Amino acid sequence: SPRLSAIAAVTGYKTNTPAMDFSETPMQDLFCANVFSKKVMQERLPKPVYKSLVKTIESGEKLDPTVADAVASAMKDWALSKGATHYAHVFYPLTGATAEKHDSFLSPDGEGGSIAEFSGSQLIQGEPDGSSFPTGGIRQTFEARGYTIWDVTSPAYILENPNGTTLCIPTAFVSWTGEALDKKTPVLRSMQALNKQAQRILKLFGHDDGAFVASTAGPEQEYFLIDRHFYFARPDLVNAGRTLFGAKPPKGQEFDDHYFGAIPERVLAFMLESERELFKLGIPVKTRHNEVAPGQYEIAPMFESANLATDHQQLLMTTLKRLAEKHGMTCLMHEKPFAGVNGSGKHVNWSLGSRSQGNLLDPGDTPHENAQFLVFCAAVIRAVYKYQGLLRAVVATASNDHRLGANEAPPAIMSVFLGDQLTDVFEQIKAGGANSSIAKGTLTVGVDVLPPLPKDAGDRNRTSPFAFTGNRFEFRAVGSNQSIAGPLVAMNTIIAESVDYCATQLEAATDGTPESLHSAIQVLLTEIMNECSSVVFNGDGYSDAWHTEAAKLGLLNMKSTPDALPYLQTPEVAELFQKYGVLSGRELESRLETYLEQYCMSINVEAKLTYNMAKTMIFPAAIRYQNELAATCTNLKMLGYDFDTDTLDEMTSLVKQLQDNVTLLQKKMDDAVGGGLIEHAKHCGEVVLPAMNAVREVADELEGIVADDIWPLPKYQEMLFIK
Template sequence: MSGSESRMRAISAVTDYKPVEQPLNFAAEPTSELFGVNVFSKNVMQERLPKAVFKSLSRTIEMGEPLDPNAADIVASAMKDWAIEKGATHYTHVFFPLTGATAEKHDSLLTPGDSGQALAAFSGKQLIQGEPDASSFPSGGLRQTFEARGYTAWDVTSPAYILENPNGTTLCIPTAFISWTGEALDKKTPVLRSMKALNEQAHRILSLFGNDNNEFIGATCGAEQEYFLVDSNFYYTRPDLLTAERSLFGAPPPKGQEFDDHYFGAIPERVLAYMLEVERELFKLGIPVQTRHNEVAPGQYEIAPLFETANIATDHQQLIMLTLRRIAEKYGMACLTHEKPFAGVNGSGKHVNWSLGSASAGNLLNPGDTPHDNVQFLVFCAAVIRAVDKFAPLLRSVVASAGNDHRLGANEAPPAIISIFLGDQLTDVFKQITAAGSADSSIESGTLTLGVDSLPPLPKDAGDRNRTSPFAFTGNRFEFRAVGSNQSIAGPLVALNTIVADSLDHIATKLENATDKGEDLNKAAAVVLKDILEQHGRVIFNGDGYSDEWHAEAEKRGLPNLKTTVDALPALLEQDVLDTFEKFNVLSNREMHSRYEVYTEQYILAKNVEANLVLKLGRTMIFPAAVRYQSELASTCANLKAVGYDFDTNTLDKVTTLIKDLQDALDALEIENEKKVEGESIDHAKHYLDVIVPIMNKIRNAADKLEGFVSDDLWPLPTYQEMLFIK
């Protein structure tokens, strides 16, 4: 294989790669024995805290009771001793600002004593509250630059943990981040508020069915994480991947994913070694990762944990992404969590599997063997149907980002039209209710006989699965498949918890009124279910979400099709959304407006970075390489003509035309990118979407075609073929 000098060096480094460290001693220290060793878990607290303090803390964690501030000093002392035994010298309040990233400020656990020695000190006040600068994070107008005071508040429901480094450890304390005015500046606070709202409304339903107790009804989540791995030598020679985490140039490789041979294929040795260490580190942090496999695209993989409460799942999801990136460096790779790092192959999502329940109530979205008889389940399921239809634009807005725009609607991702897949069994039950006001049967599960005596018969589910649905029922939970791989799952969870709380409130009020009048609960529930299905059943669709027929049908049904982030973000400010979030004390109108402003600005900034990169790479790397090749062709043509050969200039003509197209589009992009746009932030975003993105596409089109002509030894950027297939 030929190639430019920098690319050849990168390829050589990849093919000659050897592990930089000794392999893990997994036999002497099995991974199974490491689960939670770096977590200040309930078991650790029970061992180290007085019984009364532990019981008080447990009630806060499990029942949502107020935190006893008098216990803070005792907990802080125990946590400090535990952390120091683990080698910690510093602690940090970990929080999640509206950037979607993780933030932390480290403070020492050690202070000078009177005799000059170092003393370990950590008080309850230090545990409960920190004070980072609130003006340096995006706030969408909640804080001005001169208004700097902000607070971090200990989230006792999410356990503290130790983060290891080769040179020491740090005690990490999950916290909420709020302003001096008490407004949420982070992703965690709304999650906790929405869980409280969901708990309160779920208890109203359970009370009606006689199944209530004081146990906290929590939203649960298991978020699948897709990602790409690229060798570091390629990554650092691709400024677009390094800066934007997306390749802004790159022609399709001769072979892509069309053979479907990467999905669930044998995992490459270096990648598997990486995965094993990632899982080992996540196990130490108490993160119950369960699944690993090759994904559809070459170079793409997936990791998935078991279900946890929504708050802890959100925190753990951030840790998963950090760990994936950190460990990749040890193995000479870069982990890309962008939704579409490579055009023309599958992008990456973060499927959010969502349910609700408690230890005693169980999973409230478990239909049982005969869902037509399970009225409580049907009520909770109908609440989700109503919520998804009523607030479909909101659900689209919480998965909106510049990166996810490249993915949604493509072959590996659901369309931008929000619909629900219920499967044959539940669809049949709800059809019976719609038609007759009640249901008296459920499609039964079956058995698959494989036609080979040595293979056992397999139990067959009552319905198939649908990979094209953005919101699919998958047996005992809903899978929100539209979430982007680079996004925090906090936003989708806040939306789901809040809108389902709204629907449960709606249903509970109707059922309470009916039973107060002496009506039979099941009959009253049947009336409510029928009414919901008649009003909101349009959102149920079990067919091919990619088909043109569905898009036409969805339009007939009146379902919104918000194709881009610019189309979707204004849904955050719809009056019904504002009123609902205010009603349940999840986000105030000011807090909702702040998020709209922050997310709009993030879209603008992402597109601005990409535009700047396209200009720089186009002018300083691709254009010079193309001109050099043009010069070689022109020189060859002139030399051959000089000795009497009539050389065909067809290739030279094509290259010259493409270079002209490239140059003209680069000039146009520079003009439009420097233009000042009048109006609101959304007008600026529309300028990028409607004007700048099409010009960038023209530049890429010309550059990618030139890649197919320019001599390989002149082409400056690692190609898709190299990045996706050399592991």
């Protein structure tokens, strides 16, 4: 059986990747080795060009197009020196994947030779044939023109391949009418919006140096590794990224013996090589460890500016996948590859800060600094409260639905964890009311210094979807397979709106003196906490009690993607994105449409796979075994033995159920569904998915009965434990 030969191949695995000599090139020499970094630019660009470019990168100033030719020429020379033959505009379509269009540097010179060419206009703009990327109705195929536009703020890099290297240029992807067809453009726009509003608060505090306030992101990526032989013996993994069948293994994760345990040698070899590659690309990976589930791991880079972190995150995912293959494994990024075993998330750590002011979510040492911290922190709380629905919608995918709300990941209810001390601070401010006198048990903004807030893992709450962790917020509901762009766009924009609100209130109420500012802040914070504190929750987010309580508090609880995505249609979301110039009405609609389509497609593919695998793999195995049992019974009877036919009866009944459930699934798949995409999505989630689960239930039961040597699919314990 394919399963048994897979096991044989796995246990006979011998590495074919030569050992690496780490002393040859030390890690610090590798960092950014393949990046057209500031250092390289400084070396290779004329001084004024370099200066102008850095201004654009660091302060968000408009790019001076006249520098493009000089930059392109330097970039080309640098790339050729690294052996590059091609350049590629890299862009990020709404599928969440990374797309590239490669062009050769070489042009024929008309004399039978060729010259390497790369002009400023080729650097700035490209025109990929992107007609088959989803655009949610923005672009018809007949007007397929889409442009890629150089993003100066994300450095170009070299991607190595044993057979040649490519210069990669991160770009935004827009339609010929200027609408964003990608995930990057809104990130850049939302960062601009946040900067603009944050400057107003900083100005009130006397910090008007204008240094760009960037949102920062540090994404922690969880993933599974399994041997490639198992992967290819499972059509469900190959086509859907998750197992659609598979009984729970006798030994799961209950021993917690994998968590932070020693990393297996083969996995470590993979990690070491990946980290080396990522370092060359300037991705500052920092931590690695085993995760809770067997076969599950985590990698986290140091935080960077949100846009760069987003591009790096995409690059990290493709690098891990590529190198896992090299080490004979497959890297599974799906949120729930194995039912009954913990799934994978991507915790997105978020903050905002500038070069001159540092991290704005770092509580300060003086009352004045604290006041500023409290304003930004309250703005975040208000944003989560007001736009819970949006935060839920941007993590809504078919695959993440299997994780959210299961007892391993945050619930679908959005709440903020502040920790006891900070909660106490805000409670005191709330109790202090509008007057700024020091009442008992209240804290006065601008007078009291906050107690130092714990930054260690002690004061952590792993069940909260949105947790303050000492100097940043951690959005934990993001799925492991997702681009972090969507969640970052949502966070940046809702917080920009909140900061705008705070700035407007404070500007109106202050006369410019610190006293008037502080009393205005006191009033503002009290008001915000009175309105929004129901979203603050420090308890166990997995508990039923919280679900009941949250419902009483009126917090949203959108359980599935078809519930959550339509929230993008609400007027408040459209207004929000329009007001801050992040997404036009049409751009927003196109995203809703694309994501609903993706949801339906995912479920449809899974349903077809379930049907096919049940029919062509599981049913045949079942009847083979049934036949064996029947033959045994017949023989025994002929010999005159008296016995029960329990197992045969059970098999026969399960085989019948399997057939019935498969037929039912087929029917549900063929149901004519009226209405629009939302109705289709609902049908997928509420009718097709349960029908798939019903097939799986019977199949998983059969897995526990059918003779082991006949069972065709690698079993959970094999995939998770044999490496």
